[in-house]
Amino acid sequence: MPAAALSPAIELNNVTRRFLTPNGKSMTALRDFTMSVDRGEFACVVGPTGCGKSTTLNLVTGLAKPSAGEVRVMGGPVDGIHKDVGFVFQADALFPWRSVLDNVAAGPLYRGLPRKAAYEKARDWIARVGLSRFENHYPHQLSGGMRKRVALAQTFINEPKILLMDEPFSALDVQTRTNMQDELLDLWSGSGASVVFVTHDLEEAVALADKVYVLTAGPATVKSVYHIDLPRPRVMEEIRYDTAFVERCRIIWNDLREEVQIGQQRTLETGH
Numbered sequence: 001m002p003a004a005a006l007s008p009a010i011e012l013n014n015v016t017r018r019f020l021t022p023n024g025k026s027m028t029a030l031r032d033f034t035m036s037v038d039r040g041e042f043a044c045v046v047g048p049t050g051c052g053k054s055t056t057l058n059l060v061t062g063l064a065k066p067s068a069g070e071v072r073v074m075g076g077p078v079d080g081i082h083k084d085v086g087f088v089f090q091a092d093a094l095f096p097w098r099s100v101l102d103n104v105a106a107g108p109l110y111r112g113l114p115r116k117a118a119y120e121k122a123r124d125w126i127a128r129v130g131l132s133r134f135e136n137h138y139p140h141q142l143s144g145g146m147r148k149r150v151a152l153a154q155t156f157i158n159e160p161k162i163l164l165m166d167e168p169f170s171a172l173d174v175q176t177r178t179n180m181q182d183e184l185l186d187l188w189s190g191s192g193a194s195v196v197f198v199t200h201d202l203e204e205a206v207a208l209a210d211k212v213y214v215l216t217a218g219p220a221t222v223k224s225v226y227h228i229d230l231p232r233p234r235v236m237e238e239i240r241y242d243t244a245f246v247e248r249c250r251i252i253w254n255d256l257r258e259e260v261q262i263g264q265q266r267t268l269e270t271g272h
């Protein structure tokens with residue numbers, strides 16, 4: 001077996017990322033950042049507002065380059081967006097002028113699958129997210145939760161080995177959000193994909209993840225890593241009452257709270 005096949009799906013080794021601010025000064029968003037996500041592992045990243053969570057995802061996509069250190073995806077250096085990477089962000093990435101079916105079929109068509117096979121596959125994924133009756137609807141005719149289901153189908157249909165998610169459910173109401181978390185775990189459990197899921201919501205992180213990274217107030221570095229050994233499959237409505245779950249949230253929140261307070265204090269002092 002080649003060495004690359006045994007390597008983690010994602011590695012950030014001592015990464016520093018600096019930006020130039022509008023007034024020409026250098027600003028460090030990430031400092032000495034080290035993170036490793038194994039194949040098939042679900043990692044969540046939590047930290048104070050603006051600390052650098054999205055920047056970690058941008059480094060994995062290659063949209064941002066490290067100022068120092070190294071980023072590796074599937075055992076190799078990052079060189080543009082890797083074909084095995086899928087995304088789900090807070091904002092919908094659906095084409096408004098295309099039906100649900102055309103939206104979901106777009107990925108396989110783009111990747112060269114013949115039309116008939118692409119549409120068969122799209123129908124299958126639409127059924128898996130429970131939207132068969134809506135395949136001819138347009139995004140504006142769907143609820144926020146339904147659009148998220150389309151987004152998940154649109155992503156999972158490409159069979160990504162790595163899934164990057166940046167607060168994908170934060171705009172949804174609590175009930176819809178819970179349903180989507182279950183849906184995501186269900187789709188992920190059969191996929192073998194490695195996930196990096198950024199969220200402000202610690203309970204969401206603990207409920208979903210194998211591993212939770214707590215980041216410091218910017219510049220972001222890894223403050224601590226928690227392994228979440230709660231049994232799977234997990235059901236969101238039930239896990240929130242599980243004493244082991246509550247205990248883990250309490251421990252991690254004690255850690256995260258300090259950073260949130262530092263971030264808030266800084267905002268009060270500097271106005272941003």
Ligand SMILES: Nc1ncnc2c1ncn2[C@@H]1O[C@H](COP(=O)(O)OP(=O)(O)OP(=O)(O)O)[C@@H](O)[C@H]1O
Binds near residue numbers: 029047050051
């Ligand atoms: N392209 C850029 N140019 C300049 N500064 C940037 C750029 N991208 C991010 N930053 C800065 O880097 C810091 C980290 O931003 P990032 O978006 O990674 O934080 P975040 O933790 O994801 O934020 P939030 O919690 O608000 O979603 C912020 O201060 C931001 O202003």
